[in-house]
Amino acid sequence: MQGYEVSIEIPPRRGLLDLRGNAAIRLICNEQLGGDLPLAANRLACLPGNKLAYCISPDHWLLQVEEGDEGPVLRSLEQAAGQTFHAFTDVSDLYAQIRLSGPDVREVLVQGVSIDIHPRVFPAGSTARCEFAKTTAQLTCLETASVFEIAVYSSYQRYAIDWLTQAQGR
Amino acid sequence: MIYINCPHCGERNESEFVYGGNADRPRPADPDELSDAAWCDYIYTVPNIKGWAREFWWHVHGCNRWITLLRDSRTDEVQAVTQEADRG
């Protein structure tokens, strides 16, 4: 058969918050979320309540929550942060997720991802904000080595799917 | 395609970054103090240094931070003296 063995799908919608703030804000968030926001860029942490925290840089995180939770979580964090300098923003519609799975997933991704995603250096649980097919993506390797999620700015979603479909070569 | 060792993300392709100019030319604190000629010099005389220079780069496709790095314009060698450009 022609092409790479990969399936491309759009995962269920989730809530997403963009969190900016210094060490004090991080501590406030940690307490509020019941788990630690990761401190180093391109690290991923699972937090209680089915939340995922991606560290973009030491004062910048994306917090993924279940759909519909973004409002309540945002309000509780805002309340806790109070007057301490911070910026919390609902970005649930800013990004769009695409899920790739299958044995050839890396064969497809290496066509557009310039960072090293070899299983030795990018195993399950890895994440990176990086260049992807001339745009920006949050690239995450999920539990098993052959499932990836890519979050792109939502106006690029269709392009990204078209691009991946082309890269798949079917 | 030079390789830039971002202090947050590690080595990344140049195409993930946007060049932000020479880092040793802060904007004059009080532009009104400068003569027209001196102001023009600041605005239009862009340094084009042969050799090592400190530069601002924006890691737009990565950590989204502005970093300062030392680059040799003759060889494009990038030194790992990559320091946060901002408050950290």
Added chain:
Amino acid sequence: MGRVDRSRPITFRFNGQTYSGFVGDTLASALLANGVMLVGRSIKYHRPRGIMSAGVEETNAIVQLLGDEDEPNVVATTLPLYQGLEASSVNGRPDSRFDARAINDVLHRFIPAGFYYKTFMWPDNRWDWYSRFIRRIAGWGTAPQKASGGRYEHRYHHCDVLVVGAGPAGLAATLAAGRAGARVLLVDNQTEAGGSVLGSSAMINSAPAMRWVESATTELAAMPEVVRLTEATAVGYYKQNFVTVLEQRPDRHWLRERLWKVRARRVVLATGAIERPLTFPDNDKPGVMLASAVTTYCFRYGVKPGRTAVVFTNNNRSYRHAIEIAEHGIHVAAIVDLRKSPDTGLCEEALARGIEVLRSSHVVSVKGSHRVTGVGVAIATDKSIREFHCDLLAVSGGWDPAVHLHSQSGGKPVYDESIASFIPGKSVQQERPAGACRGELRLAKALADGYAAGAEAAALCGHVGVPVESFDCPAEPCLGILPVWDVPTARKAARAFVDFNNDVTSKDIRLAVREGYRSVELVKRYTTAGMGLDQGKSSNVNVIGLIAEISATPPGTVGTTTYRPAYSPVSFGAMAGTDNGQLIFPWRRTPITDWFIANGGHLDETGALFRRPLYIAKPKETASDAIEREALAVRNAAGIYDSTPLGKISIKGPDAVKFLNRVYTNAWDKLPVGRCKFGYMLHDDGRLLDDGVTFRLSEEHYVMSTGSGVADIVLRHLERLLHCEWPDLEVYLTPVSDQFAVICVCGPQARLVMQQAGIDIDISREAFRFFDTGFCKVAGLDARLSRVTYTGELSFEIEVPSRNGLKLWKALMEAGADYGITPVGSDTSMLLRTEKGFIAAGLEGDGHANIHDVGMGWVVASDKGDFIGKRSTERDINAGGTRPQVVGLLPQDPTFVPPKGTPIIEPGETCESRESIGMVTIGFHSPALGYPIALAQLSDGRSRLGDTVTLYTGERTVSARVCEPVFLDPDGERMRS
């Protein structure tokens, strides 16, 4: 015999004839097996040419592939034969045996170096005229007429060690690095590993060398972290060990070519060495072949390229080749050696096989026209001439290490006397040459060197513990080369070719040096030596040697040219990869894009990678009719516009106001929550960067909207200031452009449309004023509503999370149906803003205009301290002089719509004088007014209101009256209504 698979025959066609070959053949080896030596004509003189080499350095056997995937300039010596292959000579019409343009060969004395430069420039730069004819004569192959159906892929790859070349040194290096556990990529441009030993009788560890090669590749195949590519050429070596590798015919059958973009921590260059020819009269005749190529055809392909050979050499290595050729049943009549005292052991070996050795001798003549039939040899010791019958002249002028990638990496090759050629100099990048590439031509040493290089590279990447390995090979004498750069000849008319590919002779090089060219770079460009398809792989060192000899300087001082990518030709398909058609760049969509496509929207790229509808045409409607209809709907009823592409930046923090004051020209301290205002953003050189509206949503939260085309530029500008100039400001910027869809309803009926759609706040003129913003529900959706306009009409801008964009659009379309709601494209929007005289960045606000020039001086706060662009604006005023100022123009001919860029001249000036005093920035026929209008930059325009000027169209002149740059509703009653 050989490594071809004789159980798998293949038929193919060349120049219209059908032949047969085998799997494992190249086109060249199959042609030779079929007795075809003549494969084309030379580019300039149309001399008959034959297969010269067995590799990538081939200068003559360049063919055009025919059929579905036609392709010009394919090298026959590296093209694997396949069933149904059809090819023809690229040069030589009507056929290569009889070429009408061979007359050029007779006229050769009139076509010296630099001939094109000297001749066709006269009279008066007639090159364009001449070139039409020259191109027809001088071309290489024919460009394909249709797009390739094949798939070309790009891929990134990372590894610890990249090894280039799978000859003995490269294989040994890969073994060492692989055994250490490093991630290794081994690339080789051949169809199988082995490099030089594929075509030789060499021995390694007391067994045929190929047995060692096979065991090495078997061991490598079992290493999961070693990737080995065949038919993969490292073509470019860029900064920080970024190497591009062109892989042809990858193992995935649906791929035609694949371009690997490799980032390697260490690179081992085991690229081998290329044999170079000798420069002597008629050295280009079919049947003259590199000595190593003859043995390669014998050993690797089981083909005898001739029956009787003479070997002409200046070094010891050719003796081994001569013996191997003889062992394959080709009669070797003589070894003609330029040297006085070759290695005695080799001489004895040759003599023992009945090969005569002629010392201090050289070939003076080559007989035959379409094929060598014999040679004349001058013997220095007794000044006699001897004739030999032969159909093959195997030549060797020495060995040139393939230093190309080293040079590309930034290294400077240095001259090595012991091999009379260039070897890699000091490594500039994380790179190390190994084996023949660094001049180590003896097998045992090349293997050991490669193994050490691989172990070292792995160790530098943290992989240590490579087992010791030794390589045992029969002793080889040193090269013992006598460099002879131009074999002497007594014949005045004789021509000795240096660059076969571009038909450059030793005389051309001599002429160039005589005319004053000394630098090898200039000689190359003047004579075109080394500039052909082969990029001088076999000619560069001969050119350098010749320049050195003529100018009496050492070759090392002459130096090499700088080798640049690509090492060998790269197809356009491989460069483009899969990024073409709709995917040539990212195409962004708004939630409404699909609706526009389905409803007659004419989409075009309008900045920031969005494609927006210029207008939304009804069936059979013309563009201008659609724009007129849309514009009238906005002025008389209601329009609906997708503003989603506008940039949106959320600004939060206690210093947000301070920040806005510094980046905008106006003052922001007094803007209340729930209000917005227009801001003008300058570069620090005083030129317009962007204009837009910024909303205050809460005490410390603002949202800035930017032009769609400059959204990224504005963000970069603001982030840079914040991080690099004012790190003390407590402000965070979050780009939220794609979070929201923004839809604008505008026109006198807009309020009714909104109410019909359903809105839960009072939007009367008094309750929701112009420049108010607030949260509400529209059509049942959570939204932020604002009263801002770009059309000058009563307008409501509704922002919803992008998932609800299309829902909102459809609800508003339905609600507005009874009010004549009309979707509006960006061309119409441009017309509407022109009627209102709203300034557009990039048109009126170009790289010359300052804020006063565009009539926006009122947006400058003079009492708030410094802001970006302030000092430069003041300097403009201090400098005085006339300024290009924005004005309106009313053409006096009601049928004339001045196009963008129309020059303005003084009345009374003729077109010929062409003294422009300004330029039209945009012009339209205004449907609301019924006459043409335009905006323009006019020198001192503000002082010329009421004057008449002249528009110069190229064919005629049209008078126009200068007016205020606003044509409709000058007091803004409509937008405030």
